[in-house]
Amino acid sequence: MHGATFDELFEKSKAFRKLFIGEDQNFQTMDDFDREKAKALWEKRYPKVDWDFCQHDRCHKLVEHGAYCGRHCENNNSLPEWQWVGTELYRYMCLNYNAKAGYRKNKWEYRDYLKHQAKRRFGSIPDGYEVLQIDGNFFNFHRTNIVLLSKVSVAAVKAGVIDINSAFEMDEILVDFFAEKFRAGMKPFGAIFSYGDIATVTKMRESAIRQRVSRGDFDPRNLSQIVKFVNSVKKVDNRN
DSSP states (O other): OOOOOHHHHHHHOHHHHHTTBSTTSSBSSGGGOOHHHHHHHHHTOBSOOOEEEOSSTTOOOEEETTOOOTTTSSSGGGOOSEEEETTEEEEEEEEOOOGGGTOOSSEEEEEEHHHHHHHHHHSOOOTTEEEEETTSOTTBOOGGGEEEEEHHHHHHHHTTSSOHHHHHHHHHHHHHHHHHHTTOOSOOOOOSSOHHHHHHHHTOOHHHHHHHHHTTSOOTTOHHHHHHHHHHHTTOOOOO
16 A cells, blocks of 8 residues: 655645645745755654545545545545644544543544654643654654653744753753742653653563652652662662
8 A cells, every 4th residue: 555655745735735834844934945855754754654635536635545535535434544734643543531530432533643642652741841853853753752841942942042952951940940939849740751661661560660659769750860760670870
């Protein structure tokens, strides 16, 4: 199964071209647009969906290869799995809500895929934080390519003032500032490593990591505490 090529999509779809150009996209304006670079970014996309046009005659709506768009599909069961809404990627998925909380099970709906991946990795997106793709490729939605940063840091990164590493340092300074200035108590969440990351390194179950956090063994928002915890589990000397 193969979808349309980059060149076919670019030539035939205005919506596709708009994915690359805009205030928060890889190219700010047409003046700095580089077609070869855009093609390289597209080839490195994740997930590797084979994109094409709706099978309905003369419809150029972007869908995965072999599908119909929402307007031309027969019913909800045949809705396209993926679709672009402006410059945001959405996936049609089944959500298993908690019945005890009063939510309906097996509810199908379109979800913002970037936010979905961030919640899978970090559990939630706290107020005041935004999701950012580390490599700067807005088509790479892989979980390991996603971080959470404060809106202040995100704005600085997008403006080209600082890089990702400096953004993390900036957030640490901001967290300490707000905690001191406003007596905020618990520091806001700053996501560098998820529970899954720590579990992978320590070879522990993720549930065990959460239990250790709830007992107060370490703060997952504090990098130095994460390092000490990992070293203690792996029996590495923390003194150096």
